[in-house]
Amino acid sequence: MSTTKLIYFPLKGVGEPIRWLLKYGNIEYEDILIGFDDWPKIKPTTPFGQIPLYEENGKKINESIAISRYLGKKVNLIGENDWENLEIDAIVDTINDLRLKLKKYGYEKDEKIKEQVKGPLFNEIRLKLKKYGYEKDEKIKEQVKGPLFNEILPYYMERMEKIAEANNGYLAINKLTWADFYFIGILDYFNYMAEMDILKGKPVLEKLREKVTNIPAIKEWIAVRPDTWYM
């Protein structure tokens, strides 16, 4: 019986890079999937109300990036010295900055939709006129996504493309590291939030995705991963 466990929702999200590192290292583990109905019961039992949690030999720990770094070392996807590891850590935290910006826009969008829909329609009517809500949705999405599409995403993706160009096609230190696993592993979630393929028109990053997703252990996992994990 496996003593290694990953506790997360049945989706990709920030848990997927952890799964990829475990698969890559051929580490046997249990994917414990928390349904959204069960989450309110489980949330108070977690260290800071968040998952993923990683468990090894009965010890549990939170924070997806910290866990990914730990596994990156275990499966030998790290640098050869401290400065190289600093370069890996810096690009991963930069990717996380982008995640928070994507999330922020998602959140603003939802708040604005709520306000606008709440105004003209009462609750019961709103439920009957879901179509109305959807129409509003598209309009507002465009409005709040302006800065995201015109400024933030191009800014980050242009710089990351250049970094990959300068690093032999990888995100750091000229070779495959857990930073590449982190980015390509979380990419479906980013694309879900952005509602587009953020690598479009970035050939070096597109090639990196191809390389990572064609690693046998990753390719195999993607083939059997539930289709219902839409994000």
Add this chain to the structure above:
Amino acid sequence: MSTTKLIYFPLKGVGEPIRWLLKYGNIEYEDILIGFDDWPKIKPTTPFGQIPLYEENGKKINESIAISRYLGKKVNLIGENDWENLEIDAIVDTINDLRLKLKKYGYEKDEKIKEQVKGPLFNEIRLKLKKYGYEKDEKIKEQVKGPLFNEILPYYMERMEKIAEANNGYLAINKLTWADFYFIGILDYFNYMAEMDILKGKPVLEKLREKVTNIPAIKEWIAVRPDTWYM
């Protein structure tokens, strides 16, 4: 001449833990302070438009937590094995989660104030009636700070106090690590955002602050640090 440099604003913020680690390790470095007027010129020259940047032997790198981890290793404030380092990393990322929540409330507050002040008053009048703006300010601050003070801060601080209790008064692995430097070093900035001492009523964490700020190198630095660094 020192080849180690820290490039940051003339304030504590997320740069202060880096300064503390450098002082603790007796590492000679240059504190390059970017004035707010110069920042727009310098911003486009940085990797992702953000500071602090850390420079060593002509190589520059971004991301304050990554830099703090690197220096934590350099000054021997890390764990004895990979799991211990994972525990340190996890609590530091948790502290960063709290920072983002504090920031989010600061941001919402500003946006709500702008909207409310923009409504009843034209720009010229607003300038003349600054007092009006201030009054609104206090009201809205309270309103948006409800969830922060009643839920988020107690939630995090109770858990961190318990973690310190269980770890011999430290944030991880029963001894002084760079996680303690990170938290106590960034605390003035947190307290500035929260407009209160978030350690109040948390004796174990209060004692940790006392311990870290009384380390000779840190005590010395705090004594000479410019008073104008209000946050």
